[in-house]
Amino acid sequence: MARASIDTMTYEEAIGRIPDDPVPEFWVGGLKALEERLQALDRGSLTELAVSPGGRPIQQVTYGEFEDLESRANFNSAVASRDPTHYADTDERTKPVVFFIGPVHGHEVEGLTGLCNLLSIFETGRDLRGRAQPTLRELADECRIVVLPCGNPDGLARFKPDSLRGLTLADLKFWGQGTWADDSLIGWPDAKQQHPMTGDNVGFLGCYFNDDGVNPMHDEFFDPVGVEAPTILGTVRREAPDVTVSLHSHGYAPTLHRPKYVPLELQAASRSINRTYNALLADHDIPRLYPHDVAGESGRPPPYFNLVSAAYHISGTTGVLHECPHGLAGEEMCQLSHEGILDAQLTLYEAVLRHAIEPAEP
Numbered sequence: 001m002a003r004a005s006i007d008t009m010t011y012e013e014a015i016g017r018i019p020d021d022p023v024p025e026f027w028v029g030g031l032k033a034l035e036e037r038l039q040a041l042d043r044g045s046l047t048e049l050a051v052s053p054g055g056r057p058i059q060q061v062t063y064g065e066f067e068d069l070e071s072r073a074n075f076n077s078a079v080a081s082r083d084p085t086h087y088a089d090t091d092e093r094t095k096p097v098v099f100f101i102g103p104v105h106g107h108e109v110e111g112l113t114g115l116c117n118l119l120s121i122f123e124t125g126r127d128l129r130g131r132a133q134p135t136l137r138e139l140a141d142e143c144r145i146v147v148l149p150c151g152n153p154d155g156l157a158r159f160k161p162d163s164l165r166g167l168t169l170a171d172l173k174f175w176g177q178g179t180w181a182d183d184s185l186i187g188w189p190d191a192k193q194q195h196p197m198t199g200d201n202v203g204f205l206g207c208y209f210n211d212d213g214v215n216p217m218h219d220e221f222f223d224p225v226g227v228e229a230p231t232i233l234g235t236v237r238r239e240a241p242d243v244t245v246s247l248h249s250h251g252y253a254p255t256l257h258r259p260k261y262v263p264l265e266l267q268a269a270s271r272s273i274n275r276t277y278n279a280l281l282a283d284h285d286i287p288r289l290y291p292h293d294v295a296g297e298s299g300r301p302p303p304y305f306n307l308v309s310a311a312y313h314i315s316g317t318t319g320v321l322h323e324c325p326h327g328l329a330g331e332e333m334c335q336l337s338h339e340g341i342l343d344a345q346l347t348l349y350e351a352v353l354r355h356a357i358e359p360a361e362p
């Protein structure tokens, strides 16, 4: 018998559905666990960049020297001069720069866990399971790495389950996109109908949003409303990263999305990372989807511009938009274990670092 789908949920019901079993030791599913990891840093330098509307710090960790390139112009002016090196001559650097943007959607803690494990590898050579990760450590030593582990601390603070693994699509909708005032689940992509997500028709504010209802993925980039997106883009502008990775999660197998409104060459670079990633996932026996396409922007409705698009337009960076499984229960879901989720994250980082060090032909 088909089960009726759940389309309403109250906060009490959502809390009641959280399983009792604790998440594994290596999992980082909340602000407290994140803060513990950041306080344990020794090699990396930790900077507080900004404070969220809810009064929570937005923090960044760096490894490797910052190489100050002489910059005479902002990126789009330099490109218009027909020479982007007037913004940043990245060939002058001794090491490539890779920027990892942790989840800007607070419930997508798979990326937070992945990045905290990556920090542990940079610090000790081991992930938080205690497993030696010499390849990642060696690749990282050849780069300057910038990690902003949590792109939306307000959203993360609102997330109570620590992990959505074993929960259902309805739980993802509740914690992710939230509810309307009548307790009906908003879901994706309807959560983008109203922005900022404020007003009498809003029930539980999903972890997509900061405390002012702003989804950093879709801030008003030319006149920002929130603090998260401009803070992240400030790092992009200063660092001119070779590769910028935005970490997200969904119900399905791990995949990259096509970076939109960027030149075809950079879409092809992302696809080439996608191919390397898929090959590494296959080694781990983790399900995967086809690499994304490379395409001009067209169609009705047109493709959307987002934080990853914006990152290109201020720096020329190759944007990578990753979607990781939450490990939801349900037939069509990718039911990866916590271990498998961490492996998928670390595998992505390996594919990205390999590309930054030695870009493959698209």
Ligand SMILES: [Zn+2]
Pocket (backbone or CB within 6 Å): 105, 108, 247, 248, 249
């Ligand atoms: Zn997301």
